[in-house]
Amino acid sequence: MTVEEYNKAVEAYADNLYRFVVKNLKDEHMSGDIIQDTFEKLWVKLEDVSASKVRSYLFAAAYHTMIDYIRKEKRYAGLDHTIEQEQAHDMQYSDLGELLDRAVQNLPEDQKAVVMLRDYEGYSYREISDITGLSESQVKVYIYRARVYLKYYIGSVEQVI
Amino acid sequence: MWNRLFDMEINRNNYEAYLLDLVEGKLSAEELRKVREFLVFNPDCGELLNDTEPWLLKTEAVSFRGKELLKKHLPETNEMITDRNFDLFSIARLEGDLTPEQESAHETMVAENDLRQEEWTAWQNTRLPVGPVLYPGKQGLLRRKKGNSRILWLSLVSAAAVIALLFFIFKPVPDLPLPALTDLPAPGPAVESAVIDGKGPSHMKGIVPLKLVERDPGNNGSVMFAARKHTRSPAETSLSAGNHHPVQHTGLAGEVKRNDYTLKQVRITELLKQPVIGINTIEPDRIRPLEVPPSAIHYTSLSIAQIASMNLPEVIDEVAEEKNISLWSVASAGIKGINKVTGADISLLAYRDDDGGLSGIRLKSKRFSVNTPVTHKE
Known part of the structure; x- marks a missing residue:
């Protein structure tokens, strides 16, 4: 991969990567750090990554960095997160997008990541499997479970409203 | 097994270990014979064998009732839509996993029933909207050239x-021709030669044997000699004389009075750590x-x-x-x-x-x- 191709990858995928990470983490500062870290990894491995595989490489690197960060953070913030989840139903939502966004945040990390890769990036089960390291059938099951949760979460909140 | 490791004789202090091995079938024929012999003379010790059941756990048949619930069920390509699997088919349609026939059947079911229509809309709402999100630090990621110095x-x-x-x-x-020698007069018969020190592996540690060949006895008792050796760093070579006078010579050939020296050893010192005593101007490793x-x-x-x-x-x-x-x-x-x-x-x-x-x-x-x-x- 050349420097020119690297810069094209920045132009083409930095925003998508950032969306994927920031929607998962809800932390712009940390998300920015992960994106920089991800592209730094690409820069170091520039000669090993072909231009055709760079998108998958970037998402895989960002996903694993993000998961590491989440696991590390959970050790300290587990209790607060639980309380936040319980209060979700009492919050007011202006539109479906906001409601869905809140619902997604309640998904387990694996399910959240795969459903985002699926909906935001349009990745196939196989590609998501390559990125996350999960098996293809695991990816499929996570997506199905996520859909069920999202549907019933939205339905239950809409009834309350 | 410890009793057999130490080849101990069975006695009243260790017979339980033998009996345990007997129950588990780990005794050899010889050990079995010894145990039986022991039990003949100590019948009270054999009473434990009548109560072996608690010693061994029996395999029990235990089944998990919720096993069926753990199985994953996803629509098969030959499966048709029913009221019971409508949700499953809705997700599958959303993900593009249905065959054209299955999708058509789902579409028909949705069109025929308002409740199903609402359900289908709810499923469609679970798809995350792709909104534009811009990464503010993108320009900082661009590189002009690879400069990981x-x-x-x-x-x-x-x-x-x-x-x-x-x-x-x-x-x-190169096996140097000892250029200084070429300037010498035609050598006479060698009158003396010596290999000094350095036999064996000690020379690896820095003591290097030197073969000194006298070339031309001088008129006043002096000796022309040539040191036949090639070192990587000749400047590091010191040549000790008997009276601790340095042997003066030029190049690899030199002149020295016979009585003035007793060669002891030639030592290759570490690089530039010691001053040069005997000067050798030939530098074969240059x-x-x-x-x-x-x-x-x-x-x-x-x-x-x-x-x-x-x-x-x-x-x-x-x-x-x-x-x-x-x-x-x-x-x-x-x-x-x-x-x-x-x-x-x-x-x-x-x-x-x-x-x-x-x-x-x-x-x-x-x-x-x-x-x-x-x-x-x-």
């Missing part, structure tokens, strides 16, 4: 060290000058492509000659560079033969050691 520097130092080593190892050390004019190229200003296209051994040769440094210095500098950057502990040692010539090279660290013989071309 640390890695580049490390690569260059390593490459230089390896090249220097290879060059050093495979460059034949790099021979190239028959080309000095280059005005500033190597630091060259591109990688230019460096790659150069004949590096020649460049090293040329620079080493220009700077008056030996190949040892080049190789040592490379090794030091690698050690400094990587934290390694590599060292470069030389093996020498009885004549003081380089016979091999040893590259060693805590983890590895590589010995390479050096062949001298005639």
Whole structure:
């Protein structure tokens, strides 16, 4: 991969990567750090990554960095997160997008990541499997479970409203 | 098993261990015979055998009732939609997993029932909206050129060290014609020769045997001699005389009064650590000058492509000659560079033969050691 191709990858995928990470983490500062870290990894491995595989490489690197960060953070913030989840139903939502966004945040990390890769990036089960390291059938099951949760979460909140 | 490990005889203090092995079927025929013999004379000890059941756990058949619930069920390609699997088919349609027939059947079911229509809409709402999100730091990620100078520097130092080593190892050390001898008058019969010290492997540690051949007894009792040895660093050679007077000689040939010296040993000292006593101006390991004019190229200003296209051994040769440094210095500098950057502990040692010539090279660290013989071309 050349420097020119690297810069094209920045132009083409930095925003998508950032969306994927920031929607998962809800932390712009940390998300920015992960994106920089991800592209730094690409820069170091520039000669090993072909231009055709760079998108998958970037998402895989960002996903694993993000998961590491989440696991590390959970050790300290587990209790607060639980309380936040319980209060979700009492919050007011202006539109479906906001409601869905809140619902997604309640998904387990694996399910959240795969459903985002699926909906935001349009990745196939196989590609998501390559990125996350999960098996293809695991990816499929996570997506199905996520859909069920999202549907019933939205339905239950809409009834309350 | 401990009783058998120590080959102990069965007795009333250890018989339980034997009985346990008996129950588990671990006794050999000989041990079994001993146990039976023991039980004949100690029948009370055998009572434990009548109560073996609690000793062994029986396999029980236990089944998990919720096993079916754990199984994953996803729509099969030959499965048709029903009221019970409508949700499953809705997700599958959302994900594009249905066959055209299955999708058509789902569409029909949705169209025929308002409740199903609402359900389907709810499923469609679970798809995340793709909104534009811009990464503000994108410009900072762009690169003009690859400039990871640390890695580049490390690569260059390593490459230089390896090249220097290879060059050093495979460059034949010439069997020098002892040029100073050529200026001497025709040698008479050798009247004395001695091999001094350095027998055996100790010469590897720095004591190098020197073969001294007297060439021409002088008129006043002086002796012309030639030291037949080739060292990598002759300037490091000291020659001790009997009365601690340094042997003065020029080149590899010299003149000294016979009674003034008793040669003891020749020691190759560590590089530049000791002052030179006996001066030897021949430097067989110096790099021979190239028959080309000095280059005005500033190597630091060259591109990688230019460096790659150069004949590096020649460049090293040329620079080493220009700077008056030996190949040892080049190789040592490379090794030091690698050690400094990587934290390694590599060292470069030389093996020498009885004549003081380089016979091999040893590259060693805590983890590895590589010995390479050096062949001298005639």
